[in-house]
Amino acid sequence: MTTSTKVRNLPGLLEPEGDWRNVFSYHPMDVELARAEGIHLYDTEGRRYIDASGGPMAVNLGHNDxxxxxxxxxxxxxxxxxxxxxxxxxxxxxxxxxxxxxxxxxxxxxxxxxxxxxxxxxxxxxxxxxxxxxxxxxxxxxxxxxxxxxxxxxxxxxxxxxxxxxxxxxxxxxxxxxxxxxxxxxxxxxxxxxxxxxxxxxxxxxxxxxxxxxxxxxxxxxxxxxxxxxxxxxxxxxxxxxxxxxxxxxxxxxxxxxxxxxxxxxxxxxxxxxxxxxxxxxxxxxxxxxxxxxxxxxxxxxxxxxxxxxxxxxxxxxxxxxxxxxxxxxxxxxxxxDRLVENSAAMGAHLHAQRDRLLVHPSVADVRGWGLFMVLELVETRSPRGYFAPERKAEQLLQSITLANGLVFYSTLYGPRRAPMMSRGLPIWVSPPLTITAGEVDDLVDLLDRSLGEWEDVLGVR
Ligand SMILES: Cc1ncc(COP(=O)(O)O)c(C=O)c1O
The missing domain is CATH 3.40.640.10 (Type I PLP-dependent aspartate aminotransferase-like (Major domain))
Incomplete structure (x- = not known):
């Protein structure tokens, strides 16, 4: 898997330009999809990513079936x-x-x-x-x-x-x-x-x-x-x-x-x-x-x-x-x-068994969910709970780092786009296609683990 350390452009900071200039209110990351296969997405520069949230928790079969x-x-x-x-x-x-x-x-x-x-x-x-x-x-x-x-x-x-x-x-x-x-x-x-x-x-x-x-x-x-x-x-x-x-x-x-x-x-x-x-x-x-x-x-x-x-x-x-x-x-x-509902239960259990590994991160306040639907709640401080101020652009930064590490996550991007009613942690959805294998779950968790560490370093969360 290609892993570039380059931090990708932050959504919301870009003016749409070139071919995108006439797309109304569009805030893409600067990664353009070229093709998709199984749980993977490939960009126009040949980099491979895991579709870690299955689009917006929506891609249940693998891509390109x-x-x-x-x-x-x-x-x-x-x-x-x-x-x-x-x-x-x-x-x-x-x-x-x-x-x-x-x-x-x-x-x-x-x-x-x-x-x-x-x-x-x-x-x-x-x-x-x-x-x-x-x-x-x-x-x-x-x-x-x-x-x-x-x-x-x-x-x-x-x-x-x-x-x-x-x-x-x-x-x-x-x-x-x-x-x-x-x-x-x-x-x-x-x-x-x-x-x-x-x-x-x-x-x-x-x-x-x-x-x-x-x-x-x-x-x-x-x-x-x-x-x-x-x-x-x-x-x-x-x-x-x-x-x-x-x-x-x-x-x-x-x-x-x-x-x-x-x-x-x-x-x-x-x-x-x-x-x-x-x-x-x-x-x-x-x-x-x-x-x-x-x-x-x-x-x-x-x-x-x-x-x-x-x-x-x-x-x-x-x-x-x-x-x-x-x-x-x-x-x-x-x-x-393909018994994918059963696979979702089995791979979900395999994914949730790695919960403790994610909870070691000081920013991870909770890991919850069921089947292949895991939600991480990310915070600035765990005790007492402290949430990231929108100006810190914590979610956009996490998006950039995970992309650089080969993971595509759906996100609320709620800082610039949709403010929550109450202060809350950043939700991260781990909801890959239901076709995922145990080895691929492990790859996903490894890359997420690494990304969280890099992100905490940049934001000074400890
Ligand atoms: C629970 C729930 N209901 C309805 C919708 C709306 O679906 P759509 O985006 O396809 O209009 C969503 C979208 O995320 C959802 O999560």
Whole structure:
């Protein structure tokens, strides 16, 4: 692996120029991708990098899979697009493939082309479901503080980060947000299970405060968000959330955009808890970045109400695009054939077994997550917790150093782009393609270990 010690240009400091001069608001590192293979990316100068976060936690298959290229080419040979008034077999194939892996009571799927679009689709389904079943006043969706569900105006309103949304106010109706399950806020001496019940009770309080007759849905990711990014709540939390939703006829929407399709070592994040939501939304891994694809799968109960006559008022030109659907079908086939969900569990265990090696670094306050989804929380001081001031450009510097060492990480780059609501550590996502081998996990951890050391030296963290 080529390792250059040259610190790459810092994003946000460059004026886009040359071929990039007309790309709106674009802050690339000065590394241009030439090709990709397996877990590796190659730049135009021939340097090799590990795709350490799988793009934005989205590349579940390896890059350049010949089977994916064959299926996409074959689909192009037949047709690239189906007129919406005609039957689209690829859409049906994808919906059936999804139903083969979702919980038995979740079968019908609506197909769109991106994660934000699909979250918005889910809240529209929730609203229309309640109207269809005669509960016209149920329209609000409750979400979590610091959560992230997308970048459209509605999904930004749903996400819980006022620092991001402040530039765009007024948003679409900003419904209620509650505190998530948090290990940070857990009082000393209170165990996780007991605390889980206290955290879940927030939902019941919020529903009662708003009026149960106005609340349509609750949406959350199966793992923590914001300062608790990657925290996995005890199953008791989700069981209690399920009970509360049932008690007030509030639909439970699991945003599985990141966790779906094997990332956590199970097909879906919610599988770990034995809790079945009313809707699951998928993005990222379902198309594994071979095509823009996202989908929402609804419970038979919701589906029934639409089959009974309420036509879902929705649809996008690219919804159910045959190329994207064909890609999704093949992704699911390959995940099964190559046993990649099992590999995610095994390689996830191998990765997390090296947790202590990363925790030796004074900047690493925590390492958490599940399967091939590990989140490092980086801080300036561990005790008491001290966070990097944005002016220190700690995240951009880490990006530069990891790139120089042959690792590409996704990052929030939240200094220049998106300020967090509360002070928090820098999240680093280790979420490589699910095809990774034990040797490649070791290479990744070696390079990360080295990069953290170099970064701490430059910033004087000790
Ligand atoms: C949990 C979650 N939901 C929704 C989205 C939005 O997906 P997209 O970027 O495809 O619009 C994301 C994106 O990171 C996400 O992490």
């Amino acid at each position: 010949a089977r994916m290229k064959a299926v996409l080419t074959a689909q192009l040979d037949d047709y690239a697009y189906v007129h919406p008034v005609l039957a689209n077999r690829q859409r049906a194939n994808l919906c059936n493939a999804v139903a083969s892996v979702t919980p038995p009571s979740l079968n019908a799927t609506d197909v769109v082309s991106g994660g934000s679009e699909v979250v918005e689709t889910a809240i529209k389904i929730a609203r229309q479901y309640h109207v269809a079943t005669g509960q016209h006043s149920k329209y609000k969706t409750i979400a979590l503080n610091e959560s992230y569900h997308g970048m459209t105006l509605a999904t930004m309103a749903l996400s819980g980060n006022p620092r991001t949304t402040q530039h765009f106010e007024p948003l679409l109706p900003k419904w209620l947000h509650i505190q998530q399950y948090s290990d940070y806020r857990r009082p000393e001496g209170v165990d996780r299970e007991t605390w889980a019940m206290t955290c879940a009770a927030e939902l019941e309080r919020a529903i009662l405060y708003e009026g149960p007759e106005t609340v349509a849905a609750f949406i959350a990711t199966p793992h923590g968000c914001g300062p608790d990014y990657g925290v996995v709540a005890p199953a008791a939390y989700w069981r209690e959330i399920r009970r509360i939703c049932d008690a007030y006829d509030v639909l439970l929407i699991a945003d599985e955009v990141i966790t779906g399709f094997g990332r956590t070592g199970r097909w879906f994040g919610m599988d770990h808890f034995g809790v079945v939501p009313d809707m699951m939304v998928f993005g990222k891994g379902i198309g594994s970045c071979y095509a823009p694809l996202a989908a929402v799968t609804v419970s038979d109960r919701i589906d029934r109400s639409f089959k009974d006559g309420a036509y879902f008022v929705h649809g996008f030109t690219y919804g159910g695009h045959p190329l994207a659907c064909a890609a999704g079908v093949k992704v699911i086939e390959i995940l099964k054939e």
